[in-house]
Amino acid sequence: MPVTPPRPKDLPLTALRAFEAAARLGSFALAAAELGVTAGAITAHVKTLEATLGATLFQRTPRGVRLTALGQTALPGFTEAFDALGQAAQSLRSAAAPRRVHIATLPAIAQLWLSPRLPALRAAAPDIEISITALEHPPNLKRTPYDLSLFYGADPQGMLSEDVIFPVCAPALARRLKHPADLATVPCLSDAVWSDDWAHWLGAAGETFVPRGPVFSLYALAVEETVNGAGVLVGHADLVAGHLKRGTLVAPFALGVTLPRHLRLWSERPLPAGSAARRTADWLRTLGTAALTP
Structure with a gap:
């Protein structure tokens, strides 16, 4: 008579993925962002995994989470495994399309x-x-x-190329700008992500004033507003090259600053x-x- 004992349960793959992401990134919130779920879901998956193992993988502290010795030992193997799985999946996608x-x-x-x-x-x-x-x-x-x-x-x-920055504006506005100090008299547009662009360029130009003007969350929108004559923007050479070529934007000053990227x-x-x-x-x-x- 054949014997069919119950098969031991595998560790849940979703929970393992949540553990690996949280352990590698050092944060449940960052793991949630990477995996496209909520931080609560990561917490639940990790708790499920710890309950299944009967062991703790993270130490919870007021400042966040820290891997236990068991978690530290396990992480490299799972990172390697999920990297390999991701690359195999991408190879399959490429072969299919x-x-x-x-x-x-x-x-x-x-x-x-x-x-x-x-x-x-x-x-x-x-x-x-x-x-x-x-x-x-x-x-x-x-x-x-x-x-x-x-x-x-x-x-x-x-x-592909260095990131070189310099002020750009519409041709009509450029006629008012003879020296970098003249930028203090016109709106200076900024991008919320590259908020230090003006500091880099003005510092290289030897100016210490704080530029004033609208801030945009999308650099492309800031570029369009600059084309429309709203003010002066720090242009990134690769991103404003088309406008410079067409003449919808001009660079009123010769100084360009190369960023370390x-x-x-x-x-x-x-x-x-x-x-x-x-x-x-x-x-x-x-x-x-x-x-x-x-």
Whole structure:
């Protein structure tokens, strides 16, 4: 007579994923953001895992959570496993849709750098389907379904160009600006994310006044308002190049300041020669700078 004893229960995969993210990031809130759930869900999953194990993985403190010795021992293996799972899933997606390329990028880069280049890219490679997701921060390419990441960063790997900044404005407004000190008399537009742009440039120009003007949460909107004559904005060379070429914006001063970061295009996994992602990356690296729509 066959014996069929009950099979021991596996540890819940969702709970393991929550533990790994919280342990790697050092925060239940950051883990929740990465996994697209609430912090309460992460807490519940971790509690379920700890109850199943009969052991504690995190120490709760008023300042947050800290891994126990057991949690520290377990983390590397799960990080390696979930990295491998993420890369296997992305390889499967790429094999299932070999002509589709998904790019993650900053909203400003998507609108002002990448979008103007897409017509030329489609003309050069009509068989490739490009999808773009605008994100405020670079994603973890080992875990997320993106082929390429296009952001500013300090890592020189995948560098496309340096991030050079300088004031820009509409031509009519530029006629009022003879010296950097004249900026104190006009509205100086700012971006909420790159809030230190003015300090960098004015410091290099030897000016100490605090610029005044509207603040925008979207850099592309700040650029459009600058084109409309609302004031002067610190332009990032790569992002305002199209407007400078068309003459809708001008740079009233010759001084440019190079920031300690670059425009980067990279992938977390090797891109096979001839693949759609590799062709797209190569095109953007070699021809992107000259591919602006007139």
